Amino acid sequence: MEIPYVVTPRKDTGLFNSKIAIWLFLASEVMLFGGFFSAYVFLRLGADFPWPERTLPVLPGLINTFVLIGSSVTVVFAWASLKLRDWRKFQIFMGITVACAAIFMVLKGVEYNVKLHHQAVRLKDYTVIEGHLGKETENGKPVLNHHGKEIEENLILVNAKKFTFNTVRFYKPWIEELLTQANHHNAKITLSSDVVAVVREGQPAELVAKAGVPLSIELLTKLQKTHLAARSHNGEYRTQALRQEWVNAHTANPDKQDWQIAADVNIDMKALAPKLLDEISSVSFDVVPPSKFDFQPRDIKEADGQSRLRDDTVVDGELLDSPMVFHAVDAIDFQHLAMKAVEKGMDPIVAIDNSWLVKNNVFAKEAWEWNKVQVAKIEKRLLDDYGTDAKTGKPNREPTLKERYRIGWKDFVAKSDGVDRDKETIKLKEEFFGPDYHGREEKATFEGFAVPREQVGFAAKFTPAWNTYYALYFTITGLHGLHVVGGALVLAYYLFFGRQMYLTNPEWLANRVEVGGLFWHFVDLVWIFVFPILYLM
Amino acid sequence: MADTPEAIRKSVRTYMFVGAVLFVGTIVTVLVATVPAFDVGEHGFDKWDCILGLTIATIKASLVAFIFMHLNHEKKAVYWLFGSGLCMVCSLAGLTALAMYSPIFDKYFFSGH
Amino acid sequence: MSSHSTSITEHNDHDDSHHDDHHHELGFIQKWIFSTDHKIIGLQYGITALSFLAFGFYLMMVMRWSIAYPHQPLPEWMSWVFTDGWKARWLQDGKVTGETYNMFGAMHGTIMVFLGIVPLGFGAFGNYVTPLQIGAPDMAFPRLNMASYWIYLLGGLVMCSSFFFEAGAAKSGWTNYSPLAGFADGQVVNQWLAGQTQWLVGLVLLITSSLLGSVNFITTIINLRVRGMTWMRMPFFVWSMLVTGFLLLLAFPPLEAAGIMQLMDRVAHSSFFMPSGLFTKSEGLADLSGGGSPLLFQHLFWFLGHPEVYVLLLPAFACVSEIIPANTRKPLWGYKSMVYSVLVLGFLSFVVWAHHMYMTGMGAAVSTFFQTTTVLISVPSVVIITSMLISLWGGSIRFTPPMIWACAFIPMFGIGGLTGLPLAFNLADLHLHDTYYVIGHFHYVVAPGILFGFFAGILHWYPKITGRFMSKTLNHLHFWPTLICMNLIFFPMLVQGMAGFHRRWYNGGDAYLSKAADSVNVFGNTVAQHIDLNILMSSGAWLMAFFQIFFIINLFTSWKFGKKVTSDNPWDATTLEWATPTPPGHGNFTKEPITYRGPYEYSRPDCDADFLPQWTEPKRSHTLDTAVVSQEAASSKA
Missing domain, CATH: 1.20.890 (cAMP-dependent Protein Kinase, Chain A)
Incomplete structure (x- = not known):
């Protein structure tokens, strides 16, 4: 059996099979990315927060654009060389194409890495602070978690006296983390009281675990098994009992409907009790002596006295002061606060003057006052250049919201150098890797700046969690990156394993490269739109 | 059709030219977005920046589709x-x-x- | 497989061999499991899809118990499937809980739509029949075809395996609306072990599978038609599959985008679909950035959702449109108008989606636009169904087993389609939205409509697949009770829906009842009047389950013991799949067929037999035939 039109085009359609397939596939890809672009339009038009305009460093994106365009040119050259039966040239051009893909992905990785280490916090009054967190230390040494990694100073601290675990839902890695921390404080986590339960039908209660046994995953697993067995056992008996109750109820009330008698149909628990086993749904452990435990903010619903972890573990103990500590702050952003103030009919300037940050931090107040002067300078410059509207008397051009309400890293540098904002340029390296604190420590006067936990509205790294813009940025570029990798793998396959086919059926290889190239151009084509909408708008 | 060796040799020059146009288009888009002197419309980002940026992007995308992807003689x-x-x-x-x-x-x- | 035909095609292979993937004797695994033969893949799709359908049916039976008898423990004959541990987790004293009902409801919908009907219609029938009907040796990309089956199976298993997780399977409805779906299972620390996440992973896999499938189908239909098979000589079945392919190709990716975004919401805590200031009872104020839009998810979902309806429906149309002419011995009435209708239908189905969203407050202008397009799209469907109905007129109908199903399809689908009209109107929909009326409407389309079409299709092509007919007696035992039960189940739903029964009541409205006869609870009184229908419908569902056993017996026993076919064309049909040996070997045709005429040449006055197959060479000498040939040449040019 042979599938026709694999190499030669069909006469009436003029196309070989894989060419039809790739165009169909691209149509489908258009829909996929179209879905994301529609989401972008929808979310941006409907955003109830100041959309981060032109927020990414342009240079890495620009270089990536050049790299992709270049590779688009070389892949078409590679195809042309194959058509002209020049294997050597094909190798060169295809090699460049694949190398371009690699450069693209490396740059992408650098960009991602910077974002994933950059912290942002939105205070309760919608002031946004951006920067880098300090590392948790003790006696000058970094504290490590149970993976042996450094911990950032963004933790909920509890002086824990007792842990109560849900025997079904406890999460093993967290138990390990608790044990590591207890070990660190030379504390012991031991079973509070004897666990005594009926584990065999009709038998008296037996000792399942003795008070004082140290916490271990094995112990919890054992209790879990006992609990689940009892739950199954009891469930079966209760079901049978309820069934019998309904049979009786139907005989007693032959002409009543279920809903009329349902309230009176109940299991006779007294009669059933001797048959049932004891379920151990939770189990408590004491911490001796009570010690300081830390938890990731997302994992815990903190409250003084009793906090609850996401796996239903209850932590008894006093909530300690758990500030979020910045090693360095590289931007203060009042745009969101200003927007909220306008929505409430307030003067944004007054609202910012009265914000928690400006009132409580001298450097922030200084920076904000400096910023007011800078905005006035920009206003004047725009007025000089573009004048005012003859009818309304208002200036033709005004500073942007970003200029008015955001004080970024460059501005901090400009301020400390005593020059106007935007006069100071940052180092080329910083375009790629973010602010470089080396040699500028004295300007990062926020060092050790602590945000009290009760001021924190929402905190995240610059990940998809931070806002819908970053969510779109990561999802679209991530998916595009997967396409780049996929396309590069296919092209690399032709480059490294195409020789055999080139010798036997060069036209077939040319067809394949053309089809792979069409995909590659499409990836470039998507980037042509991704670049302006994510980097420049 | 670009399938004969002659035609392919000829079109290689077109590809070079189109590649150059794409580079220039990219630079223009970036200049308009980042350098205040080239800003169109209001000061800062506004609908005119959006329209201009997307128009250039569409032109670039069309060039890729029609020349590199051979839609011009498909x-x-x-x-x-x-x-x-x-x-x-x-x-x-x-x-x-x-x-x-x-x-x-x-x-x-x-x-x- | 017929070894005879295989050997012929293989002989050809050895001459120009650069395919090394088939040898003389394929092992069991290569032949039946990792096969690249479209017919085997079609059967794999069919068997898998039927299994998923049975599973989805079972979930529904449990749900119907909860609706009919919310206070009573689930009876043994349904609960024996579960392990004790599972029962202890998900049933409360043996009763179905609201959470369990939600889980089963969500998975029933998902399984029936994505794992049952689509793979059965497009995957099974499409795969088996399409290449045969266009005279192709196989699909254009056989290995891609195999990949799409395995990815589908993987996606299905990933979705269903989540029943065994501690947190259970997805439980936010088959539409998976955010923010509910974003929060469900939020307590699970490792999100990859939450059913709600696995649902999304499974969905992405299923979409990948259908993407590969549709690319393959469309390429095959465009490029692999045999000599003489012009566009207007293609059977309506192939046209339907072509349009279905396009719907899958273009409508699924936006849902894939939505699925990926929801996955990000779950595992990366983004807020694509999470609005600001979201507060839940369990979590308090959500620890999310907010700023997203739940409406965005609905748009992307229904952009798929509506074309999806036609992805389900068109394969059933396809089957019925083949069966009716073969059994009325009469050409399909209005073939051309049906073809144009199906194309218009395909196009329009992309611009009607927001009629699922009238309640979201999109605004009057947009609602009016979608109302108009929705009413418009009923026109092509009516053209198709009317053509089928008129095809019956004046025919000498043979009530063969497939034909009785096809005949039942038309009125049943008719009810389903017509009950949709009130939902198309903005104003009427505001009352009917999310009631049992909606459930009744789309189940009339899918269950007695589409499934009847598929039963017809199975009976119709079974002799080609196995060389034996399915039993007539067993079929009657299956058909009549199923027809009655279907109406018992779904007609009362329309009534209940009018009375305002909400579609997501896990206890069938029980909570609204009040014992006091003089209660001021007016709605409770309305519910009391209609609540007994719950028991009628549930009994109908369980009874119908019983009669499906006859189908299963028939399906498997006939394979070995059914009546043997006496020719390769047992129904005396005209399309190309009947020109193959029975069953067709790898490579399908023993010699390449040539198509001389349209697909439905029945009862031509110039022929002795009452059918003239597409592949029969015309007798040139005969004057009449020459006229016909020139006519055909003219029509093929057109």
């Missing part, structure tokens, strides 16, 4: 196949965006953000 069937996708994506993006033009969204839509 079979009719391909236009139908790929066109169907383009047509439907317009429906998706257009109609969802249109659905935003409703009273509950007006506050955001016309607020100028």
Whole structure:
């Protein structure tokens, strides 16, 4: 059996099979990315927060654009060389194409890495602070978690006296983390009281675990098994009992409907009790002596006295002061606060003057006052250049919201150098890797700046969690990156394993490269739109 | 058809030219977005920046599609196949965006953000 | 497989061999499991899809118990499937809980739509029949075809395996609306072990599978038609599959985008679909950035959702449109108008989606637009169904087993389609939205409509697949009770829906009842009047389950013991799949067929037999035939 039109085009359609397939596939890809672009339009038009305009460093994106365009040119050259039966040239051009893909992905990785280490916090009054967190230390040494990694100073601290675990839902890695921390404080986590339960039908209660046994995953697993067995056992008996109750109820009330008698149909628990086993749904452990435990903010619903972890573990103990500590702050952003103030009919300037940050931090107040002067300078410059509207008397051009309400890293540098904002340029390296604190420590006067936990509205790294813009940025570029990798793998396959086919059926290889190239151009084509909408708008 | 060696040799020059146009287009877009002196419309980002940026992007995308992807001399069937996708994506993006033009969204839509 | 035909095609292979993937004797695994033969893949799709359908049916039976008898423990004959541990987790004293009902409801919908009907219609029938009907040796990309089956199976298993997680399977409805779906299972620390996440992973896999499938189908239909098979000589079945392919190709990716975004919301805590200031009872104020839009998810979902309806429906149309002419011995009435209708239908189905969203407050202008397009799209469907109905007129109908199903399809689908009209109107929909009326409407389309079409299709092509007919007696035992039960189940739903029964009541409205006869609870009184229908419908569902056993017996026993076919064309049909040996070997045709005429040449006055197959060479000498040939040449040019 042979599938026709694999190499030669069909006469009436003029196309070989894989060419039809790739165009169909691209149509489908258009829909996929179209879905994301529609989401972008929808979310941006409907955003109830100041959309981060032109927020990414342009240079890495620009270089990536050049790299992709270049590779688009070389892949078409590679195809042309194959058509002209020049294997050597094909190798060169295809090699460049694949190398371009690699450069693209490396740059992408650098960009991602910077974002994933950059912290942002939105205070309760919608002031946004951006920067880098300090590392948790003790006696000058970094504290490590149970993976042996450094911990950032963004933790909920509890002086824990007792842990109560849900025997079904406890999460093993967290138990390990608790044990590591207890070990660190030379504390012991031991079973509070004897666990005594009926584990065999009709038998008296037996000792399942003795008070004082140290916490271990094995112990919890054992209790879990006992609990689940009892739950199954009891469930079966209760079901049978309820069934019998309904049979009786139907005989007693032959002409009543279920809903009329349902309230009176109940299991006779007294009669059933001797048959049932004891379920151990939770189990408590004491911490001796009570010690300081830390938890990731997302994992815990903190409250003084009793906090609850996401796996239903209850932590008894006093909530300690758990500030979020910045090693360095590289931007203060009042745009969101200003927007909220306008929505409430307030003067944004007054609202910012009265914000928690400006009132409580001298450097922030200084920076904000400096910023007011800078905005006035920009206003004047725009007025000089573009004048005012003859009818309304208002200036033709005004500073942007970003200029008015955001004080970024460059501005901090400009301020400390005593020059106007935007006069100071940052180092080329910083375009790629973010602010470089080396040699500028004295300007990062926020060092050790602590945000009290009760001021924190929402905190995240610059990940998809931070806002819908970053969510779109990561999802679209991530998916595009997967396409780049996929396309590069296919092209690399032709480059490294195409020789055999080139010798036997060069036209077939040319067809394949053309089809792979069409995909590659499409990836470039998507980037042509991704670049302006994510980097420049 | 670009399938004969002669035609391919000829079109290589076109590819070079198109590649150069794409580079220039990119640079223009970036200049307009980042250098105040080249800014169009209002000071900062506004609808004119958006329109200009997307227009240049569309021109670049068309060049890639028509020259690099050979749509300029492709079979009719391909236009139908790929066109169907383009047509439907317009429906998706257009109609969802249109659905935003409703009273509950007006506050955001016309607020100028 | 017929070894005879295989050997012929293989002989050809050895001459120009650069395919090394088939040898003389394929092992069991290569032949039946990792096969690249479209017919085997079609059967794999069919068997898998039927299994998923049975599973989805079972979930529904449990749900119907909860609706009919919310206070009573689930009876043994349904609960024996579960392990004790599972029962202890998900049933409360043996009763179905609201959470369990939600889980089963969500998975019933998902399984029936994505794992049952689509793979059965497009995957099974499409795969088996399409290449045969266009005279192709196989699909254009056989290995891609195999990949799409395995990815589908993987996606299905990933979704269903989540029943065994501590947190259970997805439980936010088959539409998976955010923010509910974003929060469900939020307590699970490792999100990859939450059913709600696995649902999304499974969905992405299923979409990948259908993407590969649709690319393959469309390429095959465009490029692999045999000589003489012009566009207007293609059977309506192939046209339907072509349009279905396009719907899958273009409508699924936006849902894939939505699925990926929701996955990000779950595992990366983004807020694509999460609005600001979201507060839940369990979590308090959500620890999310907010700023997203739940409406966006609905747009992307229904952009798929509506074309999806036609992805389900068109394969059933396809089957019925083949069966009716073969059994009325009469050409399909209005073939051309049906073809144009199906194309218009395919196009329009992309611009009607927001009629699922009238309640979201999109605004009057947009609602009016979608109302108009929705009413418009009923026109092509009516053209198709009317053509089928008129095809019956004046035919000498043979009530063969497939034909009785096809005949039942038309009125049943008719009810389903017509009950949809009130939902198309903005104003009427505001009352009916999310009531049992909606459930009744789309189940009339899918269950007695589409599934009847598929039963017809199975009976119709079974002799080609196995060389034996399915039993007539067993079929009657299956058909009549199923027809009655279907109406018992779904008609009362329309009534209940009018009375305002909400579609997501896990206890069938029980909570609204009040014992006091003089209660001021007016709605409770309305519910009391209609609540007994719950028991009628549930009994109908369980009874119908019983009669499906006859189908299963028939399906498997006939394979070995059914009546043997006496020719390769047992129904005396005209399309190309009947020109193959029975069953067709790898490579399908023993010699390449040539198509001389349209697909439905029945009862031509110039022929002795009452059918003239597409592949029969015309007798040139005969004057009449020459006229016909020139006519055909003219029509093929057109």
